[in-house]
Amino acid sequence: MLEGMKSYKKFATGDTILWRGEPLSFVASVVDGVASLSKTMEDGRTQMVGLLLPSDFIGRPGRAQVEFDVVATTDVVLCCFDRKPFERLVDETPHVAQRLMELALDELDAARDWMLLLGRKTAREKIATFIEMLARRSQTSGPNGSRISVLPMTRDQIANYLGLTLETVSRQFSALKKDGIIDFSDRKHVEVIDLVALRDATGDDSDGGMIV
């Protein structure tokens, strides 16, 4: 039933999809590419507050605007729905509302994990966490079946995601490579050589929070 009102929109790398505070005329879901949510301070410091991968959802019923900028990190294709009819649908279909709440709660959990990372982790732990996350989510296995992940962003963008500077990101990538934990030759890919050591370097509970 959504079919009737859907349309596709494309954005090139670097395009701003939505500006903070701008009235929100549509909701959308990411079909292809990566987009980021980010907040910027007056003096230019910026912090990414979320990453949208394919299947992730943009926009919230009941909110006419967003509190952050949404920027295309790579080329992006969105599947858009006009906000009004979409909201009507949500009102009429209870389990759609429920599904959207699930999504919001998942995002909230992710945001909280990120708060721990931003507030308490060291640069090395941040980078390790980031790579481990990529390896888990975007398991694009390499030509020879190895564990190569695509880096969808530049060093600068990674820095903004992790609350670091690009130089520190670069240094920590190099350090993890020197330690034989990861490898890369090209700037757009990482190969995880030693997943156990990588997990160890994230600083997260090895047991995933199980009772000891």
Next chain:
Amino acid sequence: MLEGMKSYKKFATGDTILWRGEPLSFVASVVDGVASLSKTMEDGRTQMVGLLLPSDFIGRPGRAQVEFDVVATTDVVLCCFDRKPFERLVDETPHVAQRLMELALDELDAARDWMLLLGRKTAREKIATFIEMLARRSQTSGPNGSRISVLPMTRDQIANYLGLTLETVSRQFSALKKDGIIDFSDRKHVEVIDLVALRDATGDDSDGGMIV
């Protein structure tokens, strides 16, 4: 209709209300006091990922456990509902689900603001933001109608909320006092002397994100 299944629970300062990973038998709303959500790393580093004030909600339909510890920051009174009947209610009453989603989205926005704070703000900006937030939310005006807010937490807890150490928190409080922006004599209260200067010190957009 919720009346039939509600009960009150009390917790003393420092009590853990819920442990991370523990099966969740109830949902609750805070009646009185302050509770915090926090994540702890293996080596003891901890980061608060949320603060629950009266009227805030604990627990999420569809989740059998929480991903963080919930701790009573002050003495706390909760109004609890058994999870199962509560979930049934949510299923049957569409606009309750909608209301819960609103709450989740509000929390998400707050979490994202906090991410900016944790990732990019200086110690002074963090403290200023914290005090400004308190002044805004818990406007307990003082005896003579002045702007005195109650600090519901110790320096150590503030440090865990802001991603700092307690020494830095103490130093920044002293610095803001020396600059004539705030005042305090007792550790449980702050008085905002110069709200404009305080807002300025937060590093936030002065115009609240309006288009310039």
Next chain:
DNA sequence: CGGCGATATTGATTCAGATCAAAGAGATGG
């Protein structure tokens, strides 16, 4: 009222990550 444990302040020093600076390595387009 006095002593003790928890909480806070303040000072001295260290260190992780930021900042400043300079080369390399890809891409892109004429």
Next chain:
DNA sequence: CCATCTCTTTGATCTGAATCAATATCGCCG
């Protein structure tokens, strides 16, 4: 195929906040 631009790496230095350490103050209980 070279020029240019952007992104990345690496090095040197600086600095804000952490860490280490010593008092000081508060609140509580006998």
